[in-house]
Amino acid sequence: MKTLAFVVAFAALFASRAAAAFEPCETPVPAPLPRGVHLLMPPDQAAAVPTNAAIVFSPLGGAIADVLVTASAGGSPRAGSLETIGLLQIFHLSSSLAPTAQYHLAFRDEGQSPPQIVSTSGFATGSAGDSLPPSMSGLPQVAIGPYCSILDSYPLDVTWPAATDPDESVLAYSVTLVAGSSLTGIAATTALAASFSAGRGTQFEVSVQAFDRTGASAAPIVSQQVFVPAGTDAASSGGCRCDVDGSKTSLAGSLVALCLGVLAIRVTRRS
Numbered sequence: 001m002k003t004l005a006f007v008v009a010f011a012a013l014f015a016s017r018a019a020a021a022f023e024p025c026e027t028p029v030p031a032p033l034p035r036g037v038h039l040l041m042p043p044d045q046a047a048a049v050p051t052n053a054a055i056v057f058s059p060l061g062g063a064i065a066d067v068l069v070t071a072s073a074g075g076s077p078r079a080g081s082l083e084t085i086g087l088l089q090i091f092h093l094s095s096s097l098a099p100t101a102q103y104h105l106a107f108r109d110e111g112q113s114p115p116q117i118v119s120t121s122g123f124a125t126g127s128a129g130d131s132l133p134p135s136m137s138g139l140p141q142v143a144i145g146p147y148c149s150i151l152d153s154y155p156l157d158v159t160w161p162a163a164t165d166p167d168e169s170v171l172a173y174s175v176t177l178v179a180g181s182s183l184t185g186i187a188a189t190t191a192l193a194a195s196f197s198a199g200r201g202t203q204f205e206v207s208v209q210a211f212d213r214t215g216a217s218a219a220p221i222v223s224q225q226v227f228v229p230a231g232t233d234a235a236s237s238g239g240c241r242c243d244v245d246g247s248k249t250s251l252a253g254s255l256v257a258l259c260l261g262v263l264a265i266r267v268t269r270r271s
Contacts, residue, residue, distance in 0.1 A: 036060055036107050036118030039088075039172055039188055041213050044121035051099050052129035054215030055080075055091035056172050057107075058188040064118075065110030067091040072102035072122065083215070086174040087188035090215040099127045133216035134165035140175075140206040140223040147232050153197040154228050162192055163210035163218050172211045179204040201230035 041056040042049045055067050068077040069091075079094040097103065102124050109118040138161035145155035156177075163171050175194045177185035184204055187194040198204065209220040 036109055037064070039190055040121065041170070041172055042123040044123070046123040048126035049097075049123050050128070050130035050167070050214055051096045051125050052093075052131075053097065053125070053213045054093065055105065056211055056213065056215060057089055057091075058087045059089065063110050064089065064107050065115045066108040068104075068106040068108065069093065069097075070104050070106075071098070072104050085209070085211075086176055086186040088172060088174045088211065090211065092215055096129065097125045099125055101125050130167045130212065130214050130216075132165065132167055133214075134163040134168065134171055134210045134212050134218040136163045136208070136210055136218040136221045137161065139221060140208050142206055142223060142226045144226075144228060147200075147229070148197070149232065151197060153199050156196040156198055156226075156228075157193065158196065158206050158208075158223075159193045160206075160208045160221065165210075165212050168212045174209045174211065176207045177204045178207060198228045200228060200232070202228040204228075 036059065037057040038060045039056070039058045042053060055069065057064075064082075066077075067080065067082065069080070070077050078097075080091050081094070083090045083092060102122065104120065104122050106117050106120045108115045140158055140160040143157040143159075145157065147154055158175060160173070160175075163173075165171060170190055173189055173192075173194075175185075175187040175189070176183055177196060177198070179202060184198065184202065185196040187196070204226055206223040206226065207220045208222075210218040
C-alpha cells in the first residue's frame, strides 16, 4: 500500500506538470501597474513629462470609457480624443499641459454600470514639450518554435531593433501580424519582443511601430514574408510550454512520465 500511495503521488505530480504544460509561455507583467491598464505612459509618479504629452496605455480586463486628466490642485478633466492602434490606446489632449505642474490621472471602465474608476495615478510635467518623434530601422525577426500538437499551432517569437528618440528612454510598441488584409495577431509592449502562435500553413508579415509619450509615432518597420510549416514537424514536436516554475517543459515528456506512473500502479496491485 505504501508503494501504491507513493506511485499515485508520483503520477499526480506529473499530471499537474502536464496540465501546466498546456499553458503558453507569457512574459510576466511588470509590477506595479495601475489596475485596469497596462503599459501606461506616463507611468505613475513620472517626472519631467512633456507639456504636449498624450496618455498612452493598453486596457486590461475591459474597455476604457473615459480618461480623466485633472490638475492636482483641482479643476475639470482636460478635453481630448481617444485613438486606438491595435492594443494601444492614445488619449490626445486638446491643449498642452501647464509646465512644472502636478496632474492626476484616472481611467473609467465602461464595462461596469455605472462606469467606475478602475485605476488612478499621478505625474508631474517638465518645463517644455517634445517635438522629436521616434524613428525605427531594420526589420522584425521571427523565430518559429516546435509544433504544438495540443493547440495544432506553432509558437512564434518576434523581436525587433529598438527605436531611437533623443527625448525618450522608454517607448511603446504596437505589434501586428498581418495575413493579406486580415490581422492574425496584435500586441502592445515596452519590450523588444512579443510571443504569438500561428496555425499550420499560415503566411504573414509582422509590422512594428513605436510611440513616444506625446503619441508621436515612427514609420512602422515590416518583416519579410513569414511561412509557417504546413506539416506537424513530428521530429521536433512536443508542445513546449511553460512549467509551473516558468521554465520550459516538454509536454510529451510529462505525459510519458504519467503513463509510467499509471503502469507502476497496475504492477503494484498485481503483486
